[in-house]
Amino acid sequence: MMAADPPPATRRAPIDYLCNMCGGNTVTRDAWAAWDVALQEWELGAAFDYAFCHDCDAETKLVEVDLATREPTED
DSSP states (O other), X not given: OOOOOOOGGGOOXXXXXXXXXXXXXXEEEEEEEEEETTTTXXXXXXXXXXXXXXXXXXXXXXXXXXXXXXXXOOO
């Protein structure tokens, strides 16, 4: 499902998530999805805290960074 663009005042700069151990961005999180019969697609229901880095093959904590500067965001 494509959401409408937020108003310009509420748009955030693009971000990426990095592994806090190796700095790689091949990371995933546990989540669950629910089937929407009307839309005929899976919709994300929740993303959980568990994160995994496929670069260093280990559990990790994610660091949110600004996509342009690669600096951590305020969040």
